[in-house]
Amino acid sequence: MPPPTRPGPHVTVLAGGFGAARLLDGLVRLFEPRTVTAVVNCGDDIVLGGLHISPDLDTITYCLAGELNPETGWGLRDESWHALETLRRLGGPSWFGLGDRDLGTHLYRTQRLAEGTPLSVVTAELTARWGVEVRLLPVTDDRLRTRVTIDDDTAARPGDATTEIGFQEYFVRLRHEVAVRSVRFAGADHARPAPGVLDAIAGAAAVIIAPSNPIVSIGPLLALRDVRHAVMRRREQTVAISPIVAGAALRGPAGRLMSELGHESSVAGVARMYTPLAGTLVIDEADASRATAVEAEGMRCIVTPSIMHTPADAAALARTALAGIGDAAPALR
Amino acid sequence: MPPPTRPGPHVTVLAGGFGAARLLDGLVRLFEPRTVTAVVNCGDDIVLGGLHISPDLDTITYCLAGELNPETGWGLRDESWHALETLRRLGGPSWFGLGDRDLGTHLYRTQRLAEGTPLSVVTAELTARWGVEVRLLPVTDDRLRTRVTIDDDTAARPGDATTEIGFQEYFVRLRHEVAVRSVRFAGADHARPAPGVLDAIAGAAAVIIAPSNPIVSIGPLLALRDVRHAVMRRREQTVAISPIVAGAALRGPAGRLMSELGHESSVAGVARMYTPLAGTLVIDEADASRATAVEAEGMRCIVTPSIMHTPADAAALARTALAGIGDAAPALR
Numbered sequence: 009m010p011p012p013t014r015p016g017p018h019v020t021v022l023a024g025g026f027g028a029a030r031l032l033d034g035l036v037r038l039f040e041p042r043t044v045t046a047v048v049n050c051g052d053d054i055v056l057g058g059l060h061i062s063p064d065l066d067t068i069t070y071c072l073a074g075e076l077n078p079e080t081g082w083g084l085r086d087e088s089w090h091a092l093e094t095l096r097r098l099g100g101p102s103w104f105g106l107g108d109r110d111l112g113t114h115l116y117r118t119q120r121l122a123e124g125t126p127l128s129v130v131t132a133e134l135t136a137r138w139g140v141e142v143r144l145l146p147v148t149d150d151r152l153r154t155r156v157t158i159d160d161d162t163a164a165r166p167g168d169a170t171t172e173i174g175f176q177e178y179f180v181r182l183r184h185e186v187a188v189r190s191v192r193f194a195g196a197d198h199a200r201p202a203p204g205v206l207d208a209i210a211g212a213a214a215v216i217i218a219p220s221n222p223i224v225s226i227g228p229l230l231a232l233r234d235v236r237h238a239v240m241r242r243r244e245q246t247v248a249i250s251p252i253v254a255g256a257a258l259r260g261p262a263g264r265l266m267s268e269l270g271h272e273s274s275v276a277g278v279a280r281m282y283t284p285l286a287g288t289l290v291i292d293e294a295d296a297s298r299a300t301a302v303e304a305e306g307m308r309c310i311v312t313p314s315i316m317h318t319p320a321d322a323a324a325l326a327r328t329a330l331a332g333i334g335d336a337a338p339a340l341r
Numbered sequence: 342m343p344p345p346t347r348p349g350p351h352v353t354v355l356a357g358g359f360g361a362a363r364l365l366d367g368l369v370r371l372f373e374p375r376t377v378t379a380v381v382n383c384g385d386d387i388v389l390g391g392l393h394i395s396p397d398l399d400t401i402t403y404c405l406a407g408e409l410n411p412e413t414g415w416g417l418r419d420e421s422w423h424a425l426e427t428l429r430r431l432g433g434p435s436w437f438g439l440g441d442r443d444l445g446t447h448l449y450r451t452q453r454l455a456e457g458t459p460l461s462v463v464t465a466e467l468t469a470r471w472g473v474e475v476r477l478l479p480v481t482d483d484r485l486r487t488r489v490t491i492d493d494d495t496a497a498r499p500g501d502a503t504t505e506i507g508f509q510e511y512f513v514r515l516r517h518e519v520a521v522r523s524v525r526f527a528g529a530d531h532a533r534p535a536p537g538v539l540d541a542i543a544g545a546a547a548v549i550i551a552p553s554n555p556i557v558s559i560g561p562l563l564a565l566r567d568v569r570h571a572v573m574r575r576r577e578q579t580v581a582i583s584p585i586v587a588g589a590a591l592r593g594p595a596g597r598l599m600s601e602l603g604h605e606s607s608v609a610g611v612a613r614m615y616t617p618l619a620g621t622l623v624i625d626e627a628d629a630s631r632a633t634a635v636e637a638e639g640m641r642c643i644v645t646p647s648i649m650h651t652p653a654d655a656a657a658l659a660r661t662a663l664a665g666i667g668d669a670a671p672a673l674r
Contacts, residue, residue, distance in 0.1 A: 055455075056448075056452065057392070057447075057448030057449070057451050057452040058391040058392050058393065058447075058448070058451030058452065058454075058455060059390070059391050059392070059448070059451075060391065087423075088421060088423055088441065090420075090421055090423075090441035090442045090444075090445070091424065091441045091442065091443075091444035091445045091448065092445065093442070093445065094442045094443075094444070094445020094446060094449075095445040095448050095449055096445075097445070097470065098445060098446065098449040098466075098467065098470045098471075099449075099466070099470060100445070100448060100449035100452055100453075101452060106448070108421065108423035108424045108441040108444075109423045109424065109426075109427045110427075111423075111424035111427070111441075111444060112423070112424045112425065112426065112427020112428040112429075112430070112431060112433070113427060113431065114390075114391075115389075115390030115391070115392070115424065115428050115433060115439070116390070116427075116428055116431040116432075116433035118390050118391030118392075119389065119390040119391065119433055119434060120433075121391075122388075122391060133431075133432070134431060137430065137431045137432060138431075
């Protein structure tokens with residue numbers, strides 16, 4: 009391995025929100041945090057009440073700052089809800105969880121973006137202020153928006169008519185309890201990777217695809233052609249962790265979405281999606297019997313406990329995943 | 342007097358923030374609230390952290406809803422400050438008082454404006470939700486911004502170089518403690534009066550110019566030519582209440598601003614500004630000796646206690662002011 013240009017080996021994580029945040033919280037127990045980069049989904053960003061909200065960036069930032077609300081898995085701990093209560097009283101859009109402390113983050117980001125500062129720079133400012141040393145890079149500074157086409161429930165029969173809505177409307181307002189017909193990433197054809205993203209993938213000793221939703225969390229990253237190609241070029245150094253355990257997602261709609269969009273909601277289905285990108289897939293012990301099916305998709309398969317109850321669990325998962333990519337794995341500290 | 346088209350005589354108030362709010366809180370003790378209209382300054386609106394804030398509209402709304410913070414004279418009572426505290430911690434612009442409950446109002450307004458709803462309609466929605474029956478009309482739905490040119494404190498000598506800033510930067514961030522060279526109302530040449538504004542002036546039994554800052558609170562209203570002309574046409578039914586008592590403003594920079602911009606900071610100076618618009622000026626007993634000077638400007642002069650400690654004080658002041666315009670005064674209930 010050539011001598012690193014920065015101290016220690018570098019690990020880059022392709023990241024959605026909660027699952028990625030937990031994994032990163034483990035990785036910082038194995039590596040110097042500043043040698044870890046997360047390329048983060050911003051396709052589910054939303055402008056609400058004029059505020060630019062970046063849910064995945066915030067979830068990771070708050071988690072690494074030790075401030076994530078442990079009960080919800082999003083937002084800040086010790087939160088109050090006076091603004092949202094007023095907004096609800098006024099008849100405004102109160103379906104999105106805007107905590108009072110959390111609003112400070114949105115106000116900061118929105119102000120800086122309005123001044124012309126790129127999201128990646130604003131994110132670096134925010135993480136520094138929260139004392140987070142892991143480098144968080146939104147996948148792009150350009151506009152990228154995950155759009156979800158659902159059954160129009162005013163139609164006579166399911167599928168007769170559809171409506172396209174923003175991701176947060178699907179995910180939060182409708183609690184992902186509706187049938188999805190398709191997902192697209194508006195802006196992906198023209199969005200350029202944010203500064204540092206391609207280098208972080210090309211230059212990392214290892215790339216980890218976090219156990220995030222393959223379609224709506226990792227999908228927006230891979231929808232950028234240059235990002236997808238950069239990961240494909242690092243296939244042998246890339247390991248994915250399955251977000252599907254025993255046929256379903258631990259959290260969120262990954263399983264249901266995969267089924268609705270024609271994928272198998274299983275580790276084999278995950279392998280079929282990720283095999284062009286990653287040489288190795290980590291699956292949970294609950295799916296040990298499907299290891300052969302994963303290998304049949306052309307991936308090495310690692311079976312290990314994959315549910316991250318604690319940061320120590322996450323660190324163990326990350327260690328196992330990285331060991332699995334063999335000689336390409338960075339030295340662990 | 343022709344029969345009114347709506348029940349009772351109508352009173353229209355030209356309004357800034359706190360002083361106008363207090364006066365309106367008295368007027369609603371004399372008249373059916375829905376027969377009172379306030380044409381409100383929105384030149385000091387500001388977009389901060391992406392949120393559209395209308396300080397004068399909010400101060401009046403909160404006051405009439407019984408929710409105004411009695412200690413500050415702006416914002417909501419029983420307020421918390423978690424969002425602002427986060428924003429400060431993050432190094433964002435924390436000089437403007439954004440309370441958590443108050444943020445709900447700003448979020449609502451900003452969302453509705455982003456949907457293309459005019460400010461006057463949003464204001465009607467907000468007042469309805471707060472249970473306010475007085476009709477509040479922003480003077481315009483178009484962009485109108487009070488801009489203040491101050492000495493540049495990096496210059497060698499005062500006045501050598503100047504900087505133009507927004508009104509709230511002058512008023513809140515700099516606590517109006519800097520020398521002002523000039524004030525202008527950006528957009529006034531093209532801003533159209535909001536629906537209902539001209540009719541409210543033309544159709545009122547009486548028009549009251551509230552004891553608000555003549556330059557930066559009432560000034561933006563009069564900067565719209567059609568509004569100014571509409572008031573001038575009602576001069577005999579218009580009564581102004583001096584915001585200057587004993588040579589100074591009770592609150593805020595009206596006195597200092599008048600002096601800096603070449604006016605006399607006195608009831609005579611107020612009379613000189615308002616004489617084209619109002620037939621009558623109400624001044625405080627402290628200024629009784631200047632009544633002749635007011636009359637020399639061509640205005641009738643009413644001397645009365647003008648400091649509104651309580652809503653009852655405000656009601657008495659309004660009653661005296663309206664009685665002073667003689668036969669044109671609407672019947673009091």
